[in-house]
Amino acid sequence: MQIKYKKLIPTLLTVALALVLLAAMPLTAYADDASALATIINSFAHGGTATTPLNAVASGNIVTVTGNVTHVTNALVLNIDSGVKILWKAAFSGSANGLINLADSSGGMLEIAAGGSIVSSDNITIYVPISTACSIIVSGGTVSNTGADGKAIRINAADIKVAVGSGTVSATGAGGAAISAVNTRTTIDVNGGTVSSAGANTAAIWSDGADATIRVSGNGTVNSTGAASCAIYSTSTNAQITMSSGTVSSTTWDTISVTGADAKVTVEGGVLSSGDRNAIFSSGDNATITISAGTLKTDAASI
Numbered sequence: 009m010q011i012k013y014k015k016l017i018p019t020l021l022t023v024a025l026a027l028v029l030l031a032a033m034p035l036t037a038y039a040d041d042a043s044a045l046a047t048i049i050n051s052f053a054h055g056g057t058a059t060t061p062l063n064a065v066a067s068g069n070i071v072t073v074t075g076n077v078t079h080v081t082n083a084l085v086l087n088i089d090s091g092v093k094i095l096w097k098a099a100f101s102g103s104a105n106g107l108i109n110l111a112d113s114s115g116g117m118l119e120i121a122a123g124g125s126i127v128s129s130d131n132i133t134i135y136v137p138i139s140t141a142c143s144i145i146v147s148g149g150t151v152s153n154t155g156a157d158g159k160a161i162r163i164n165a166a167d168i169k170v171a172v173g174s175g176t177v178s179a180t181g182a183g184g185a186a187i188s189a190v191n192t193r194t195t196i197d198v199n200g201g202t203v204s205s206a207g208a209n210t211a212a213i214w215s216d217g218a219d220a221t222i223r224v225s226g227n228g229t230v231n232s233t234g235a236a237s238c239a240i241y242s243t244s245t246n247a248q249i250t251m252s253s254g255t256v257s258s259t260t261w262d263t264i265s266v267t268g269a270d271a272k273v274t275v276e277g278g279v280l281s282s283g284d285r286n287a288i289f290s291s292g293d294n295a296t297i298t299i300s301a302g303t304l305k306t307d308a309a310s311i
Contacts, residue, residue: 040087042066045094048086049073055081056102063098073098073124083135085109088116088142096120096149101127106135106162114142120175122148129155132162138191140165146172146201156181156207163189166217170194172228174201182207182234185214192217198228198254207234211241218268220244224278228254232261240264245292247271251302257281262289269293274300281305 040048049064054077062075072095080102086109088094093116100107107128110118118134120126126133126149133153136142144161153160158181161170170187177186186203187196188211196213205212212230213222222240224230232239239258240249245268255278256263263282264273269292280287280302287306288297 040092041089042069042071042092045071045086045088045092049084052084053082054084054102055079055104062100069093070095075099078102080104080107083107083109085111086114086118087111088114088118090115090141092116094118096124096126097122099123099125101125103129105130106132108133109135110137110140110142110144112137112139114140117143117145119145119147120149120151122175124149125152126150127152127154128158129153131155131158133158133160134162136161136163136165136168138164141167143169144171146170146175146177148173148175148201150176150178152176152178152180153184153186154180155184157183159185159188161187163187163194164191166191167193168195169197171197171199172201172203173199173226176201177203178205179210179212180206181210183209185211187212188214189220190216193219193221195221196223198222198224198230199226200228202229202231204230205232205234205237208236210234210237211239213240213242215242215244215247218245220247222247222249224251224254224256226254230254230256232258232263234260236261238262238265242266242268242271244268245270248274250274250276251278251280252276253278253302255279255281258285259283260285262286265289266295267291270295272296272298274298275302275304276300277302279303279305283307 046064046066
């Protein structure tokens with residue numbers, strides 16, 4: 009048999025080139041649409057006790073979740089596709105670390121609505137991994153962490169938006185934070201509801217990544233009642249912290265503490281209150297503090 013090398017060699021070169029191009033292409037993680045997410049949630053082996061099983065119903069691009077499950081031991085991993093929203097109305101609590109994990113492919117939205125609660129006694133309640141692009145809205149529900157060094161919402165990704173319009177986000181253990189953000193360009197809006205910490209050495213909102221934006225408006229409340237704890241603590245370079253109304257308070261430490269360079273704290277209204285420390289403390293280079301309106305209450309130095 010005669011092998012036709014002249015025809016075979018170009019074919020092999022074409023295959024080799026295709027393999028090289030395929031290897032060079034970026035890998036895209038798979039994200040789940042509404043129907044797939046409903047199936048995943050309904051079949052999730054949570055390891056807990058279900059007074060009422062989780063029930064996820066997909067309608068268009070919205071997945072509504074109800075139920076009542078306690079003593080959960082396994083993390084629920086959600087790959088939310090872009091444009092898809094999970095409307096969480098279930099009571100869901102347990103000891104799993106990252107009780108809800110918004111996996112790296114997530115690009116949609118998780119909204120914790122009235123009647124919904126997500127509570128963990130381990131380190132993290134809602135986890136936002138480093139490659140995630142999923143936003144979080146609290147619109148009447150509860151997100152809480154009760155463990156030592158616990159974070160109710162832990163953000164490791166850049167460009168994440170968290171909005172609290174009503175409801176509560178809280179951390180009650182020592183060393184914890186209700187909202188903790190460690191990557192760049194995080195935006196946290198509290199225009200209603202309450203973000204709070206109660207343990208010693210905590211912060212209601214803690215940011216570390218550069219270019220963080222924290223805004224308190226409407227009837228939003230940010231407070232810390234634990235020993236040596238701040239309502240807002242930021243080490244971010246170029247942090248932008250703005251208070252136009254609402255209440256920001258602490259009882260035993262600086263209420264707003266910024267230590268990063270080029271930070272800007274602006275108070276345009278509302279009530280800023282501290283116990284035995286500063287209402288605003290800044291130690292970073294080129295920091296700017298502007299107070300144009302509002303009420304300042306303090307038992308110690310004001311700034």
